[in-house]
Amino acid sequence: MILGSFFNTQKNNQKKENDGVISLKGLSKVYDTGKVKVEALRGVDLAVYSGEMVAITGPSGSGKSTLMNLIGCLDTATSGSYLLRGEEVSGMSREALASIRNRRVGFIFQSFNLLPQISAFENVEMPLIFGGMPKKNRKERVMDLLERVGLSERMDHKPTELSGGQMQRVAIARALAMDPDIILADEPTGNLDTGAGGDIMNLFIELWEQGRTILVITHDPALAKRAPRQVEIRDGNITEDIRRN
């Protein structure tokens, strides 16, 4: 991995331990599909501090993705409170939520979710365009990001011309583009073979070492064990919260 030194180390572990990035209180989510109501989250309390890396585990259908979507402002909670860097998110307007998704969170999906008809470069550029960064600054920024994930030579390739691992790297570069407060990854290795998955996990650990705050959902116990904090969810409740040192 050629990553380490490229990341700015100002954003680092020196930040105060109690510097809360995310604070959830009694967060619940009910999916109302007309006939049945699914209680996907039943009053979750969770605090994530700056510079933490948290692995979220739990059986299928336990509510991991639901939690991630709420934190990433892709969806809104049924009840409860969500503070993002001290700011209450529940009840914000759609436009305000769009702005948070653009500036404050970086989302990484199991299925990459790159835009298929544009190049790797343009995919990474998209959040910068949304954020209103001038064109001349954008180019430098995108090149820098692609270099960090080791894909400089592939910047003109369309997603279909890239391997799964490479696509996920582009997605990670895209998530980092606006320098968000927190990186959210929902089973980022789920569609990759063990080798490529391990590489991606190494990348997350390096990012964490450089001071990023990261939440990552994984089914793989081995991968989960590499994270310094592990939160387990069952049936919409947090059942375990382990910190390793």
Place this chain on the structure above:
Amino acid sequence: MHNPRIGLIIYLFLNSSRVQKKRAILTVASIAWGTLSLLLLLAFGEGIGISTSTAMQGIGKDIAVLWPGTTSLVWQGLPPGRAVRPEIEVIDLLNKRVPGLFGAAGEIQRYSAVIKYGKIGTNATVKGVTWGFGELRNHIPAPGSRFIDPMDERLRRRVAFLGDEIAKKIYGNVDPVGKELLIEKIPYTVIGVMMPKVMMGNYNGMDKDQICIPITTFKAQFGMDRLHTLIIRPDHPEEMGAVLEGVNKVLGTKYGFDPADKRVFGTWDTVESSKSQRNTMTGLKIFLGIIGALTLIIGGVGVANIMYAVVKERTREIGVKMALGARRSWITGPVVIEGMLYTLLGGAIGLLMAMAAIVLLGCIPTEGNEALAMLGKPTLSVPIGLVSAAILGFIGLAAGYFPARRAASINPAETLRYE
């Protein structure tokens, strides 16, 4: 804070996944077809409108036709019901005395006079007219001929001006000007033939079948000196009412009837009737426009349909953009632009086809066919262009707007959940 960022919307539009070509072509074609129908219907409406108003003026522009009748009011001790029968001289009187009058003319008819030229014999209506009749009643002489002039009238010349049909009937393809003609056995010289005209209204028959001679000559030959008809034209059509009152005043003084008696003359005010004709035409145009617009709306439904499909296909793409922080307008804008683009492209093609069709239709000769002549030449005008552009724009906007709303209502979490 709120900045729509048009440049970004266009960038997003250009980078969206493309619609299947075949589908796009079909959609554009349906809009083109709708536009073509709309334009042609409006153009025909315009053409009919023009030819109708030309035909309306065939009898004469802005005139009123007066038929002398009987009084209906008591006047200075005289009972109602007295006949008023103006003489030829009142025409001069009216021309001198009535303010705002462009001109007055008088006419006396004789039906079914025996006409002869060599061995050819026929019957026709002969009209004794004052010299101003030609201009007021739109008897335009064919090139190389003339209408009755003041000299003819003063000297009681035996000259005749023929309607185009009667001229053809008697002389065939020979030029009648200068030829002799017997009207009830008295010889006349033909001085003019009327240019063919489309004439929608008439009284006492069509001008093309009739013969005009000086009213003085007519009086001498037939011994009639009371006018059957008076033709009145004001300087300005909107002053018709005032001028008719002026006529009543002058004639009332001369013949002893109440100038307020409106029933002395039967009156046909063509200004009034062409006004209602114009309203009918406007109604027809609106009707045609609505039919055309409905056809175009079907095309618009096609565009909306394809845009719904596009939004559905791009659900994931839209979800990703939302996850990256796209605002509502950045999602809806490209959809609206695309719907608008299909619509306007189809509209432009439809316009070209309509122009081509109108040029081709313009090449079909209408001479000699009255139905075709009344249908007129389809005509595109600036108002038609504006109306069509407005309808197209509205349809394009609607066709993009509703699918765009669907796009904006996409829930990114739900969309990005599955593979």
